Amino acid sequence: MRLTDTLRFASYAAMGSFVRTLLLVLAMSIGVASVVVLTALSDGARRYVVDEFSSIGTNLVIVLPGRSETRGFNPANLVTSTPRDLTVNDAEALLRLSGVKLVSPLLIATSEVNASGKLRESMLVGTNADYMQLRKLKLSLGRFLSKTSSKGGSPEVVLGALIRKELFGTENPIGKTVRIGDKKLRVVGVLAEGGRGMGMSSDELLIVPIAIAQTMLNTNTLFRILIEAQSREQIDTVKTQVLKTIISRHEGEEDVTVITQDAVLETFDNILNVLTLGIAGIAAISLAVAGILVMNVMLVSVTQRTAEIGLLKALGATSYSVQQLFIVEALLLSTAGAIVGLGLGYLGAAFLRYLYPVFPAYPPLWAVFAGLGTALASGLIFGVMPARNAAKLDAIQALSKRY
Amino acid sequence: MASAEALIRLMHIHRTFYLGDSKVNALRDVNLTINQGEYIAVMGPSGSGKSTLLNLLGLLDRPDSGIYHLAGRDVTTLAPDEQAQVRSKHIGFIFQSFHLVPRLTAAANIELPLILAGINPDERVQRVKQAIHEYGLDDRAQHRPNELSGGQRQRVAIARATVMRPTLLLADEPTGNLDKVTGEEVIHLLETLNQQGVTLIVVTHDQAIGARAHRQITMDDGAVVTDTINNSELITG
Numbered sequence: 001m002r003l004t005d006t007l008r009f010a011s012y013a014a015m016g017s018f019v020r021t022l023l024l025v026l027a028m029s030i031g032v033a034s035v036v037v038l039t040a041l042s043d044g045a046r047r048y049v050v051d052e053f054s055s056i057g058t059n060l061v062i063v064l065p066g067r068s069e070t071r072g073f074n075p076a077n078l079v080t081s082t083p084r085d086l087t088v089n090d091a092e093a094l095l096r097l098s099g100v101k102l103v104s105p106l107l108i109a110t111s112e113v114n115a116s117g118k119l120r121e122s123m124l125v126g127t128n129a130d131y132m133q134l135r136k137l138k139l140s141l142g143r144f145l146s147k148t149s150s151k152g153g154s155p156e157v158v159l160g161a162l163i164r165k166e167l168f169g170t171e172n173p174i175g176k177t178v179r180i181g182d183k184k185l186r187v188v189g190v191l192a193e194g195g196r197g198m199g200m201s202s203d204e205l206l207i208v209p210i211a212i213a214q215t216m217l218n219t220n221t222l223f224r225i226l227i228e229a230q231s232r233e234q235i236d237t238v239k240t241q242v243l244k245t246i247i248s249r250h251e252g253e254e255d256v257t258v259i260t261q262d263a264v265l266e267t268f269d270n271i272l273n274v275l276t277l278g279i280a281g282i283a284a285i286s287l288a289v290a291g292i293l294v295m296n297v298m299l300v301s302v303t304q305r306t307a308e309i310g311l312l313k314a315l316g317a318t319s320y321s322v323q324q325l326f327i328v329e330a331l332l333l334s335t336a337g338a339i340v341g342l343g344l345g346y347l348g349a350a351f352l353r354y355l356y357p358v359f360p361a362y363p364p365l366w367a368v369f370a371g372l373g374t375a376l377a378s379g380l381i382f383g384v385m386p387a388r389n390a391a392k393l394d395a396i397q398a399l400s401k402r403y
Numbered sequence: 404m405a406s407a408e409a410l411i412r413l414m415h416i417h418r419t420f421y422l423g424d425s426k427v428n429a430l431r432d433v434n435l436t437i438n439q440g441e442y443i444a445v446m447g448p449s450g451s452g453k454s455t456l457l458n459l460l461g462l463l464d465r466p467d468s469g470i471y472h473l474a475g476r477d478v479t480t481l482a483p484d485e486q487a488q489v490r491s492k493h494i495g496f497i498f499q500s501f502h503l504v505p506r507l508t509a510a511a512n513i514e515l516p517l518i519l520a521g522i523n524p525d526e527r528v529q530r531v532k533q534a535i536h537e538y539g540l541d542d543r544a545q546h547r548p549n550e551l552s553g554g555q556r557q558r559v560a561i562a563r564a565t566v567m568r569p570t571l572l573l574a575d576e577p578t579g580n581l582d583k584v585t586g587e588e589v590i591h592l593l594e595t596l597n598q599q600g601v602t603l604i605v606v607t608h609d610q611a612i613g614a615r616a617h618r619q620i621t622m623d624d625g626a627v628v629t630d631t632i633n634n635s636e637l638i639t640g
Contacts, residue, residue: 001518001519001521002518002521002523005518005521009518012506012507012511013506015506016505016506307502308502308504310502311502311504312515312519313463313487313490314461314463314490314496314502315490315491315496315515315516315519315563316487316488316490316491316492316516316519316520316567317487317491317519318483318484318487318488319483319484319487320484321519395458395463396454396458396463396464399463399498399502
């Protein structure tokens with residue numbers, strides 16, 4: 001039998017019982033579609049987190065106050081349980097280290113901003129001039145904070161795009177004053193729209209010099225110190241040096257945590273990859289179920305078409321041809337299911353992206369291939385047994401059945 | 404009998420079935436020689452082994468012992484796939500219940516043996532067209548079996564059985580599901596084929612049809628009881 005004839009015969013056979021074929025294709029396509037959509041979701045989550053985290057800058061080393069782990073028993077733990085504050089002086093000391101390109105102290109609080117009678121609550125960020133370069137912020141108007149020593153700082157503020165719109169509308173805010181808490185600050189710049197990072201939109205920020213923020217909040221503590229290393233290779237040396245410097249400045253006690261952006265990124269990436277893999281595995285179960293369905297349907301089909309199989313044999317079909325016909329039919333069904341499912345899956349992923357534009361819900365290529373592969377393999381594997389049953393069928397008994 | 408030019412030679416064929424515990428001797432020491440171009444009716448009560456004999460001749464069944472020569476070749480020892488080849492090239496089957504594939508058109512049903520034999524599409528189209536014309540099915544070619552009358556269905560089945568131009572045509576109660584007039588037509592069609600040189604073996608209950616054959620074989624309880632040629636010569640089996 002020619003291959004094209006086998007294909008034609010098998011597809012006619014499949015179309016012969018249309019509802020059965022439709023249901024089977026549907027089952028298979030739901031399996032494939034669920035693999036595509038679910039992996040798109042979880043891989044989208046991975047990309048989202050990784051993007052968020054990369055968008056805060058490059059080659060970053062971050063210093064957090066407090067220790068995230070305990071290294072054995074230390075008598076000092078009994079005496080001093082509260083960590084020392086991270087201070088602006090700590091930040092300045094770090095700038096002198098080799099391999100360090102930029103250092104920004106960071107203080108974050110919520111605050112009210114008031115201008116021309118309009119009041120709005122927003123996020124206040126106290127930092128220095130390097131913050132713009134470090135975070136790769138873009139301005140739409142004016143300039144960023146001026147380069148002053150961390151101690152001083154003129155009363156100036158850079159507004160997020162949304163804050164500017166809400167307080168000033170289309171008016172040019174540069175040179176105007178706004179009131180934050182009990183301080184009057186001059187607007188020197190406006191951030192470009194759409195910047196984000198760490199789940200925060202830069203559209204709703206108020207950026208002020210660190211010293212101003214500290215007086216406003218009446219504190220010496222920093223929330224974070226962000227350090228940009230000069231290159232990727234230097235990240236690790238910078239990290240150890242930073243830790244050493246802080247320890248020596250804090251009287252020998254390791255009361256800060258230093259993390260690198262790379263390590264965090266990698267961790268997120270790994271965790272979320274495993275998550276995606278797990279979800280793909282769960283979705284693949286539905287494919288296996290669909291495969292069993294293929295087998296079930298093909299077994300029923302063999303029973304229903306006993307007479308036809310007998311006839312084919314009487315007409316000179318070899319067992320091999322008969323077997324091939326049924327395997328090809330099973331394969332056709334699962335291929336159709338896989339293709340429909342792929343279409344549905346991509347449609348579903350596109351719909352997700354339409355609903356949540358910031359969420360990059362693209363199915364990873366490996367998952368698409370794995371889904372297709374599983375669909376076809378299950379069709380093939382589960383198609384073999386019914387096909388063998390058909391091939392083994394006794395022609396005479398098969399023919400004695402009427403149809 | 405001229406055994407040298409015999410198409411079929413059955414020697415000491417035995418075939419036994421087991422139905423539960425009971426043993427059924429479907430064929431008991433059957434010896435037959437059938438020449439090319441013969442027209443034979445196989446008759447006998449149901450369960451006498453007629454159908455088993457037909458299946459055996461058609462290579463759908465194997466004897467438990469004995470030798471079957473088809474066109475001078477021992478076909479009992481052939482592998483299943485080789486037997487399928489022989490069936491494809493030399494043997495045509497016609498069944499009481501037609502056995503047309505319901506989802507295929509008349510033309511596609513006729514084409515089936517050609518497809519299974521791997522004949523190229525151009526030639527297939529030619530041969531199917533010719534067969535459809537020969538059997539007067541021109542206006543029915545694109546109809547499915549359920550849109551055809553009984554006589555038309557059997558004509559399609561005969562066209563399918565002969566499209567590979569077999570030397571041996573095996574018909575199992577070909578008129579069993581047809582009314583008298585249509586049955587006559589079908590028998591006439593088969594006889595025409597026989598006149599063109601095809602060896603025709605018909606299993607039938609119908610005495611009238613049996614009587615038209617040139618040779619009648621009567622079976623009972625798995626054995627050939629009478630073997631009459633041209634209504635005169637009598638050979639006991």
